[in-house]
Amino acid sequence: MKRRSNKEYLASELSHFESYPKGWSQLLAWVYPNSYEVGMANVGYQWLFGKLKEYQHILTERFFSTSRKPLSLESNRPLAEYPVVAVSIPYELDILNFLGTLDRAGIPLFSRDRPEGPIVIGGGDALTLNPFPVADFFDILVLGDGDQWAKLFPEILRELPAGLTDKTEILEAAARIPGAWVPSLEEKEHIRFARTSRDEPAFTPILTSFGHFRNMFLIEAQRGCPFNCGFCALKWLGGRFYNYPAEKILRTYNDFGQSAKRVGLVGSAIAEHNQLDSILRGYAERGVSIHPSSIRLDRISHEALAHLSKSGLKSVTFAPETASESLAEKVGKWIPPDTIVREAKELQSMGFREMKLYWIIGLPGETIDNVGEMVSAIRRITDSCNLKVSCSVNPFIPKPHTRFSEEPMLADKELSKRFELLSADLKGISNLKLDLNYSVRSRLGALLSISDNSIAPVLAEIAAGKGIKRSLKDNSIDLDTPIRAPENPPTDRIV
Numbered sequence: 001m002k003r004r005s006n007k008e009y010l011a012s013e014l015s016h017f018e019s020y021p022k023g024w025s026q027l028l029a030w031v032y033p034n035s036y037e038v039g040m041a042n043v044g045y046q047w048l049f050g051k052l053k054e055y056q057h058i059l060t061e062r063f064f065s066t067s068r069k070p071l072s073l074e075s076n077r078p079l080a081e082y083p084v085v086a087v088s089i090p091y092e093l094d095i096l097n098f099l100g101t102l103d104r105a106g107i108p109l110f111s112r113d114r115p116e117g118p119i120v121i122g123g124g125d126a127l128t129l130n131p132f133p134v135a136d137f138f139d140i141l142v143l144g145d146g147d148q149w150a151k152l153f154p155e156i157l158r159e160l161p162a163g164l165t166d167k168t169e170i171l172e173a174a175a176r177i178p179g180a181w182v183p184s185l186e187e188k189e190h191i192r193f194a195r196t197s198r199d200e201p202a203f204t205p206i207l208t209s210f211g212h213f214r215n216m217f218l219i220e221a222q223r224g225c226p227f228n229c230g231f232c233a234l235k236w237l238g239g240r241f242y243n244y245p246a247e248k249i250l251r252t253y254n255d256f257g258q259s260a261k262r263v264g265l266v267g268s269a270i271a272e273h274n275q276l277d278s279i280l281r282g283y284a285e286r287g288v289s290i291h292p293s294s295i296r297l298d299r300i301s302h303e304a305l306a307h308l309s310k311s312g313l314k315s316v317t318f319a320p321e322t323a324s325e326s327l328a329e330k331v332g333k334w335i336p337p338d339t340i341v342r343e344a345k346e347l348q349s350m351g352f353r354e355m356k357l358y359w360i361i362g363l364p365g366e367t368i369d370n371v372g373e374m375v376s377a378i379r380r381i382t383d384s385c386n387l388k389v390s391c392s393v394n395p396f397i398p399k400p401h402t403r404f405s406e407e408p409m410l411a412d413k414e415l416s417k418r419f420e421l422l423s424a425d426l427k428g429i430s431n432l433k434l435d436l437n438y439s440v441r442s443r444l445g446a447l448l449s450i451s452d453n454s455i456a457p458v459l460a461e462i463a464a465g466k467g468i469k470r471s472l473k474d475n476s477i478d479l480d481t482p483i484r485a486p487e488n489p490p491t492d493r494i495v
C-alpha cells in the first residue's frame with residue numbers, strides 16, 4: 001500500500017474537530033499499531049479519539065505504527081515529546097508494531113526503564129483477552145471497554161499533569177478507573193475488566209478517502225453476539241447481545257455522518273438485528289449504500305439482500321468456518337455447503353459480484369478428510385456461480401475465555417501439510433481468490449494468546465529487528481510442537 005504524507009492524509013479528512021483545543025496544556029499520543037488506512041477503519045480507535053478530543057486541556061494527536069519516524073499526524077511532533085502514549089491493540093501481533101514504534105522513538109520498551117515517563121497505556125481486545133505477555137511494557141492496561149478510561153483519565157491529568165507530577169501518583173489514581181490494571185502496583189489476585197455500559201452506538205467521527213473503507217461512515221449496529229462459536233471470544237468480550245435501536249442508528253448518521261454516501265454497519269450478526277428492515281429503509285431514503293461487516297447467509301432474508309444490492313453493495317462477507325458437519329456441531333455454527341451454493345446463485349442473480357468467505361483449518365478434532373471436505377465445498381461454490389469467491393483461511397488459535405481455550409493449535413508440520421493441501425487442490429480456479437494466512441507469525445499469535453510475561457523478552461527482541469524464528473529459537477521456545485494453554489492459565493485472573 002502506498003504510504004502518503006501526513007499532509008495528504010489530513011487533506012483527505014472530513015470531521016467536526018477543531019485542530020487545536022483552546023488552552024491545552026497536556027499532550028497525549030493516540031497510537032494505532034498499524035497503518036493510517038487500517039486505523040481509520042477501526043471504529044474503536046476513531047471513537048475513543050473523538051472522546052479524547054472533547055477535552056480542552058488535552059491535545060490528542062494520532063500516530064500510526066507504519067511510519068518510519070514516529071511523528072504525529074497532526075503536527076509532525078516526535079512521539080518522545082508526549083508524556084502520555086496510549087495505544088489500542090485489536091490483534092495480538094499488532095503489539096510488535098507498537099513496540100517497534102516505541103523503539104524507533106527512543107522510548108524504553110519496559111516500564112521499569114521509564115521511571116520518569118512517558119506513561120504508556122494499552123487497551124483493546126487483544127490485551128483484554130490476555131494482557132500478561134505485554135504487562136511488563138505498559139504502565140497502565142485498560143481491560144475491556146475504554147469509554148470509562150477516556151472519561152476519567154483526562155480528569156486525572158487535569159489534577160495531576162503528566163510530566164509535572166510524580167508518575168506513581170498518576171498511576172495510583174489511574175488504578176481506580178474501572179478496567180484499569182497497573183502491573184507495577186500491588187499484585188491483585190483478580191483483575192476486573194470493564195464491561196460496556198454505553199447505550200449510544202460508537203461510530204467513526206472522521207471520514208477519509210484513504211481509509212480501508214473510503215469515505216464510509218462506520219457505526220456500531222449491535223454489541224456482543226447471540227451465538228457462541230467455540231473458538232470465538234466475542235461472547236465474553238462483548239457481554240450481553242444488544243441491538244442499538246434503528247432510530248438511534250439513523251439519528252447518529254444524521255448528526256455525525258457528514259452526508260457520507262456509504263455506511264458500514266458494524267456488528268457480529270447483522271442479520272439478527274430485530275430492526276434491520278427499518279435501518280435499511282432509513283438509509284435507502286437518505287440515498288446511502290449500506291455495507292454490513294459480516295452476515296450469516298443462512299439467516300438473512302432475500303428481501304434484505306435485494307435491498308442491500310439495490311443500495312449499491314456488491315460484495316457480501318460471511319464465515320462458514322468449516323465444511324464439515326461434525327466439526328460445525330462442536331463449533332456451534334453450521335452453514336452447509338449446499339446452502340452456500342444455493343445462495344451464491346441467488347446473490348449473482350441479485351447483482352452481487354463477490355462473496356468473501358472465512359474458513360478455519362485445524363479446528364479441534366479436524367482430520368485430513370475434513371480438509372478435503374473444505375476443498376470440495378470451495379470447488380462446488382466456485383463452479384456454481386460467476387461471482388468472485390474470495391476465501392480467507394486462518395489456522396485455529398486457542399483463545400482464552402472460549403469453549404476451545406484448552407484445545408491445542410496443531411503442530412507446525414501438521415498445520416503446514418493441511419494448508420499445502422488446500423493450496424495444491426484449489427489451484428487454477430479462475431474465480432477463486434485464496435488467502436492462506438498461516439506462517440510463523442500465526443504461531444507467535446497463538447503463544448501471545450496463552451502465555452504469561454515470560455515471552456516479553458522475545459517480543460522486545462523482535463521489535464528491535466530480530467527475526468521471529470531466530471528469537472524464539474534463542475529463547476528455547478519450540479515452534480514445532482502443538483501450542484496449548486497451561487493447566488492454570490494466567491488469564492483465569494481476568495474476571
Ligand code: SF4
Pocket residue numbers: 225226227228229232233234235268269333
Ligand atoms: S464467530 Fe461470529 S457468530 Fe460466532 S460467536 Fe464469534 S462473532 Fe458470533
